Amino acid sequence: MVDEPESDNPCKILREWVKQEGFGFSPDEEGSFHLAIDRIIHSCSPSLQVLGLGEPFHGGRDILKFRNLLFFYLVERHGFRSIxxxxxxxxxxxxxxxxxxxxxxGIFSVYR
Structure with missing residues (x-):
């Protein structure tokens, strides 16, 4: 097996991209959360029509809370109409x- 040059290593490339482009925020702090979402949406093309969101696992209460906060904000602030x-x-x-x-x-208590 031939080792890849360090500059072509996908893990290194991903780490560098995250280091350069990533930023922290807290979904528990409304201002921080809204600023982060605004920053992401504004960095997208003005013709954005579809936005995908992956979940690291299914059914975890925290990720569902985060997802729903995100959905509400995208609808209220950025005009999204289909989810x-x-x-x-x-x-x-x-x-x-x-x-x-x-x-x-009463049917969606876990999602709130």
Whole structure:
């Protein structure tokens, strides 16, 4: 096996990119969170139509809280109107019931 030159090492390239482009924020501090989201959105193309968000794992309470804060802010501040969420078929039916007004509350407590 031939070692890759250090400059072509994908891990090194990623670390350097994160070091240069990354910045810290706290989702618990509204101003810090909003500033970080604004910075990310403003760094995108003005013709941005689709934004993807990956989750490091599924079902963790903190990531769901973060995701929902992000969704609310993207809708309220940046005009996003459609959000697709990876979920099970049965959960999708519950979302459909909620969105159509058939269920008023109580089914999404874990997502709030």
């Amino acid at each position: 697709a969420i990876e979920s099970s078929f049965s959960r999708g039916l519950k979302v459909q019931e909620y969105m159509s007004g058939q269920v008023k509350s």
